[in-house]
Amino acid sequence: MGQLVQESEAALRPIGKLDVPQLVRTFTLRTSEGFVENFGPALIARVSGEAPGVQLRFVPKPDKDSTPLREGAVDLETGVLESTTSPELRTQTLFRDRYLGVVAKGHALSKGKITPVRYAAGRHIGVSRDINRDAIDLALAHLELKRKIVVSLVAGFATAVALARTSDLIATVPERHTGNLREGLHSFLLPVSTPEFTVSMLWHPRLDADHGHRWLRDHVRAVCAGAR
Template sequence: MGVTVPENLDLNLLRVFDALMDAGSVTAAAEQLHLSPPATSRALTRLRRAMNDPILVRAGRGLVPTPFALRSAPRVRALLEGAAELVTDATGSEPRTWRRSFAVRINDGLAPVLVPRLIGRITAEAPGVSLRLVAQNTKDPDALRDGSVDLDIAVADPPAPDVYTQTLFADHFVAVVSAQSTLGRARRLTVAQLCRYPHISVSRKGRARGPLDDTLETLGRTRRVVAVVPTYAAASLLALEDDVIVLIPRVMARHLVDRGVPVRWHEVPLDLPRVTVDQRWHRRLDSDRPSQWLRGQVVAALEHLVGDDARMPPARRPPGSSGA
């Protein structure tokens, strides 16, 4: 028995629905779709009739999705990706022929470093492929399961049984200061200076304490955290102020200096734990040719970025998984 699809609900309308869910406004969705706002508004009216739901409702000065729209968004995204895969299969295996959009969830400390290089590689080899970056507000694997995220690039955690991972590189945190400050002119950073000067801490959960505090505590020392910000990007801008210390990943600190940002970074004169960065994907995408290609592009983009101590072993399967 065939599947009955409403005659007034086509793939183009689903693309509008997906853009509205992603952008949260008619105007922003119109820009994303390269349509006029009136045309997008008319499409929303058609969607409301076809789905028998308001889809977006007014809340203050903005619009918010209905519960039905929130439930439907992952399924619509999966349908659109399935359609894109059909086009890919029909046009062959050459990246230049693909028309595909990938949702990549990535830590904001790595995004400014990796994404420009990744975009350069993608544009050269597969101009029809685009990236949609998703803020890493959570590491919940459900986003990989329901298709709202295709690839997750984050500090390593134990993977879920149905999620595959590949280690990209290991890194450590360094102290970033203004190049024109007293600390910026110092030859090296001492423990005394680390404790004397104010710190800007980075935590999306608002936590002021971290591994540095634990290490200092074993020495009977403390530091002074004067502010907590949610992103490394914000912290890096605050590091431009005189005699403020910000701890960020070394790969980002090197990127800032290479791009001419007037900061300097010091090695922290303490033994702090290193962090490992993984890329993760759901097992349903493990054999998908474009997804495999994208993961390879991530590895290649990082090859000359992370230093001589980077280690990038083959992808590892989750414990107990057959890979089927």
């Protein structure tokens, strides 16, 4: 029923030019870990500056299920595309990201060269939803090394960074998704090679030509590209 209502509303929206300053609408964004903290402030500022009647509603993304997009409960989503991503969805690349190590100031790894041995020997935070965890551990295994995971988290990277800030633990997190969160901490390149990954935005085809939705997508793309 929700999908039918959404499709009917989209069909009734005027085809002409969008009157952005007069736009009154709530957009629901389902975002991956760290997106709101790092890209939210700039996106909110851009949107509010042009359309004060628009409200952004951010909801967490605990899984890859595309049902919320299909049923109209979510307008836009961000994340990493996988083989299970519904082929009906529209997608567009936002940016490439990579993993970094993060420790508190004064930590042993904040000084000197970071070698695979030094990195593996530390006390690590594991994140259960980390898509790159296996790649890191496999690269270390080729060197006959293994990380010691002291604590495992379901919550995600924001919590991992917070733990690293107040302990001797090592967090391994995406660079761009944790940019603001890592302020005041020591970040370093991983001493093993791991693949970069692509973060995209996803939406349902019924919103493809929706003027308001296209306006929002333009701002999300600009913010993620670093535009101001």
